[in-house]
Amino acid sequence: MKNLKLPILLLFLLILTTACTSDDDAAMESYTIEDLSKMHNNSSKTWKLEAYYSDHNSKQKSKQNDCFIDDTYIFKPDGIVEIISGTENCYYGANELAEAEYTFYEDKGLLFLTIIRGEVTDDLVKTTSFSLQLLELTENRMVFSSGDKNNYKKSLIFITE
Numbered sequence: 001m002k003n004l005k006l007p008i009l010l011l012f013l014l015i016l017t018t019a020c021t022s023d024d025d026a027a028m029e030s031y032t033i034e035d036l037s038k039m040h041n042n043s044s045k046t047w048k049l050e051a052y053y054s055d056h057n058s059k060q061k062s063k064q065n066d067c068f069i070d071d072t073y074i075f076k077p078d079g080i081v082e083i084i085s086g087t088e089n090c091y092y093g094a095n096e097l098a099e100a101e102y103t104f105y106e107d108k109g110l111l112f113l114t115i116i117r118g119e120v121t122d123d124l125v126k127t128t129s130f131s132l133q134l135l136e137l138t139e140n141r142m143v144f145s146s147g148d149k150n151n152y153k154k155s156l157i158f159i160t161e
Contacts, residue, residue: 029135030109038139039102040075044082047073047142047158056145056155064090064117064128071098073158079103081113091119091126102134110134113144113156132156 039045049069054062062068070086081100089096097118104111111134118127132144132154145155 029137031104031111031134031137032109033104033106035137036077036104036111038137039142040077042077044074044076045160047075047160049073050157050159051155053155053157055153057153062154067117068156073100075102090117090128095120115156130154 049071052062052065052068054060067086067088067090070088072084072086074082074084076082079101081102083098083100085096085098090098097116097120100113100115102111102113112131113134114129114131116127116129118125130146132146134142135145136143140160142158143155144158146153
């Protein structure tokens with residue numbers, strides 16, 4: 001019986017490791033140039049933020065949610081995102097900057113959105129910046145997140161107007 005324990009244990013481990021597949025590969029979306037037309041309509045497309053989550057799974061919204069969701073985001077070809085600021089500022093004062101761009105890695109089918117928010121006052125610059133990966137893209141919904149499809153963390157959820 002002692003001689004069978006090691007082969008049975010090895011067989012069990014082999015079955016366990018080969019039977020379990022990683023959901024990470026299945027959850028990773030891959031996009032093409034043609035898919036991006038849903039984002040920008042080959043010229044421009046206007047989007048609003050539904051929510052800016054610091055933790056999507058627990059539905060915990062970011063402290064900056066209000067200032068992000070009242071802006072208008074116009075996605076254009078060639079990585080351009082024009083931001084039209086709403087009335088709610090992320091920082092105090094009227095000297096707020098808001099910029100965004102997206103980068104598409106065609107060979108891997110991955111797209112990343114980078115957003116920079118900042119305030120310039122006299123000799124002080126205060127900024128927030130982050131990049132999130134596109135995980136969902138339809139005609140009227142985009143999800144950018146720092147997690148995967150089953151475990152979103154920081155997330156931006158865009159919807160069409």
